[in-house]
Amino acid sequence: MKTSVCIVGGGPSGLLLSQLLHLQGIETVVLERQSREYVLSRIRAGVLERGFAALMRQAQCGERMDREGEVHDGFFIAHGGQQHRIDLHKFSGGSSVLVYGQTEVTRDLYAARDLLQGVVVHNAEDVQLHDLKSSTGTYVTYRQGDETLRIDCDYVVGADGFHGVSRKSIPRDVLREYEKVYPFGWLGVLSRTKPVSPELIYARHARGFALCSLRSQVLSRYYIQVPLTDRVEDWSDAAFWDELQRRLPSSIAGQLVTGPSIEKSIAPLRSYVAEPMRYGNLFLAGDAAHIVPPTGARGLNTAGSDVHYLYQALVAHYRKGDDTGLDRYSEQALARVWKAQRFSWWMTNLLHTYPDQPAYDQQLQATELAYLFSSEKAQAALVENYVGLPY
Ligand code: FAS
Ligand code: PHB
Numbered sequence: 001m002k003t004s005v006c007i008v009g010g011g012p013s014g015l016l017l018s019q020l021l022h023l024q025g026i027e028t029v030v031l032e033r034q035s036r037e038y039v040l041s042r043i044r045a046g047v048l049e050r051g052f053a054a055l056m057r058q059a060q061c062g063e064r065m066d067r068e069g070e071v072h073d074g075f076f077i078a079h080g081g082q083q084h085r086i087d088l089h090k091f092s093g094g095s096s097v098l099v100y101g102q103t104e105v106t107r108d109l110y111a112a113r114d115l116l117q118g119v120v121v122h123n124a125e126d127v128q129l130h131d132l133k134s135s136t137g138t139y140v141t142y143r144q145g146d147e148t149l150r151i152d153c154d155y156v157v158g159a160d161g162f163h164g165v166s167r168k169s170i171p172r173d174v175l176r177e178y179e180k181v182y183p184f185g186w187l188g189v190l191s192r193t194k195p196v197s198p199e200l201i202y203a204r205h206a207r208g209f210a211l212c213s214l215r216s217q218v219l220s221r222y223y224i225q226v227p228l229t230d231r232v233e234d235w236s237d238a239a240f241w242d243e244l245q246r247r248l249p250s251s252i253a254g255q256l257v258t259g260p261s262i263e264k265s266i267a268p269l270r271s272y273v274a275e276p277m278r279y280g281n282l283f284l285a286g287d288a289a290h291i292v293p294p295t296g297a298r299g300l301n302t303a304g305s306d307v308h309y310l311y312q313a314l315v316a317h318y319r320k321g322d323d324t325g326l327d328r329y330s331e332q333a334l335a336r337v338w339k340a341q342r343f344s345w346w347m348t349n350l351l352h353t354y355p356d357q358p359a360y361d362q363q364l365q366a367t368e369l370a371y372l373f374s375s376e377k378a379q380a381a382l383v384e385n386y387v388g389l390p391y
Contacts (some may be wrong), residue, residue, distance in 0.1 A: 003029045003119075006140045008166050010101060012041055013303040014159030015109035020311045021060040022116050022383060026318050029151055031124040031142055033160070036110060036138030043190055043263045045102040045300035046213050046221055047072075047200070049388030052099045052304035057106065061112045068216070071099030075386075076352070078249050083201070083343065091376070091383035099200075101215045102300050107135075109304040113387045126326050129156055129169040132279035134180040139271055152381050154281065157310065159303075161287040162272070164195060170279040182269040182348065183355055184208070186223045187230065189214055189240055190263035194249075195220045196256045202267075202295070203247050204351045204369065211246035219382040223294075226335070230266060233271055237261050268347065269293035276330040283310055292344035294353060300386060306333045306389050336389060343385040 005021060007014040010032025017026040032039065048056075048069070049368075056062040073096045075088035088096055115122055126144040131137045139152045158166020167175070186209075196215035203210040208225035217220055224243055237260060245253040272291040277284040286303030309332050313325025325332075350368055354361070373377045 001029065001083065001149065002152045003027045004153065005155045005157060006031065006151050007157045007159055008129075008140070009158070009160035009164060009286075009288065010034075010036075010122070011159065011161060011286070012106050012108075012109060012111055012300060013288075013307055015106065015113060015120075015128070015156065016055060016061075016119055016304070017119070017151065017159065017285065017307045017311055019061060019109060019116070020055070020307070021114050021314060022113075022118055022317045023060065023320075024315050026314060028118070030113070030120040031127050031132035031151075032122050033127070034121060035122050038101060039365070040107055040110070043101070043103060043265070045294070045297065046215065047098060047101055047297035047301075048098040048105070049297075049304070049386075050302040052301050053387045053389050055308060056108070059109070059112065061108045064108055065098065065100050065105070068104070069098040070097050070214075071096050072087055072199055073204065076197065076264045077372075078201055078203040078252070079205075079369050081249050083249055085199075086379055086382060086386075088383050091380040092387045093247065095387040097297075099214060099386055101221075104215075105300070108274070124158075124272070127165050128281060129158075129166065132156065132169065132282045138281040140282055145261075152155050155314070156282045158282055158284045158288045159286050162291050164288050166282060166288050167274050167284055169282060170274075174276075174279060176275045176314070178273045178275075180271040180345070182271075182352070183228060184225045184352060185228055185230070185268040186211075186221075186294065187226045187232065187235055187240065187266045188221065188264070189237070189261045191220050191222070191259045191261055192218060193257040193259040194218065195219045196252055200254065201248070201345075202351055203249075204353070205247040206353060207357070208242060209241070209352045210244055212248070212252070226266060227355070228268060232264055232266050235264070237264075240264070267294070269295075271345055273337060273341060275334060277306070277333050278326075278330040279320055285310055285333075289333075292340055293348040294344075295347040295367075296386065298344045300339040302337055304352075305336045305391050307319075307389050309333050331374070333383065336391070338391055339385070
């Protein structure tokens with residue numbers, strides 16, 4: 001098979017880029033290791049910044065998102081029994097975020113690919129990238145059953161997430177990695193219950209962080225910080241609800257509607273960046289190149305800005321023979337990636353309880369919150385990051 005751009009990974013990054021390029025007449029093939037059902041079974045992000053929502057509309061995938069997604073103009077930070085509302089609308093000149101699950105984003109993208117008869121290969125095993133530095137002979141191989149297939153292409157986009165093959169195809173003496181691993185993870189629960197709050201609540205508590213989020217008015221998403229040693233089987237639903245209530249202000253805890261978990265999982269928290277995001281004809285996008293702790297809701301949204309830059313660069317290449325965007329892609333994407341890293345690290349440190357945290361650090365953390373609640377300028381700085389820095 002021959003195509004212009006071979007995209008490894010059928011998650012939101014790969015699908016969004018494939019859809020955008022297809023609409024510009026640029027051919028792609030998406031290779032996804034898992035089945036479509038498996039990809040759609042994963043519960044991940046929940047908050048879309050304005051840039052990501054705009055990209056979905058540009059990709060002609062925004063109709064259900066705009067119909068079913070919830071526009072949120074603010075969220076709460078709970079601390080010391082109090083709740084403080086962060087006014088996104090006021091401090092961003094009228095902007096907001098859209099609460100719409102990544103599962104639905106991915107479902108909409110798959111539907112759009114099918115509608116355009118986009119080529120998405122599922123159960124593509126043992127994907128391997130070849131001759132990435134060649135000017136004419138880059139190709140990708142993969143296995144389906146006992147058949148090995150080959151795709152000749154101009155470019156490869158590695159949108160295969162943190163555990164994918166693409167980043168590992170960059171020679172070790174070229175790749176620079178930056179990582180911070182946090183001493184805790186998030187235990188997440190999805191339940192068919194009425195959300196406890198119409199807006200998100202990020203709660204800081206001596207027992208640990210908690211987050212009240214939602215997918216709709218009948219589908220709630222909750223998280224609590226847990227030690228890295230915890231396993232999901234250690235947590236019964238009853239134990240989860242009890243711990244969540246202990247970490248919320250009593251006025252909220254008393255309103256919590258509990259119910260059976262329909263999904264329950266623990267995600268470790270890490271900050272990670274791989275540089276460069278280009279190696280020859282390979283371009284990395286999304287989690288393949290960077291990971292953030294989900295505290296700042298930047299993961300999926302930063303994948304969005306990678307896709308935006310790469311899309312613009314590839315259209316300029318194929319339409320005008322202009323390679324400026326491709327040559328600048330890594331530098332341009334990383335400039336915004338690192339700002340998302342900073343914000344996610346800052347939000348995580350602001351709200352989580354570190355084991356054996358020195359008393360001075362505890363005081364500093366409480367002061368950081370007191371300063372935030374007392375300063376509109378500090379809140380405006382948080383808000384410009386949360387609604388999404390400009391592309
Ligand atoms: P993805 O990992 O979503 O997709 C990569 C795709 O590539 C997958 O479908 C995978 O099957 C496929 N693949 C992997 N290796 C392959 C190979 N060798 N060959 C072919 N295909 C291959 N972000 C938030 O903003 N908020 C959250 O609450 C949040 N929670 C998260 C929870 C978890 C457990 C995880 C892992 C991530 C979470 N994220 C969250 C971040 C998440 O939303 C990512 O940013 C988002 O999935 C990035 O999308 P992709 O870059 O497409 O990567
Ligand atoms: C979610 O709803 O899954 C969610 C929302 C906000 C975050 C992280 C996760 O910061």
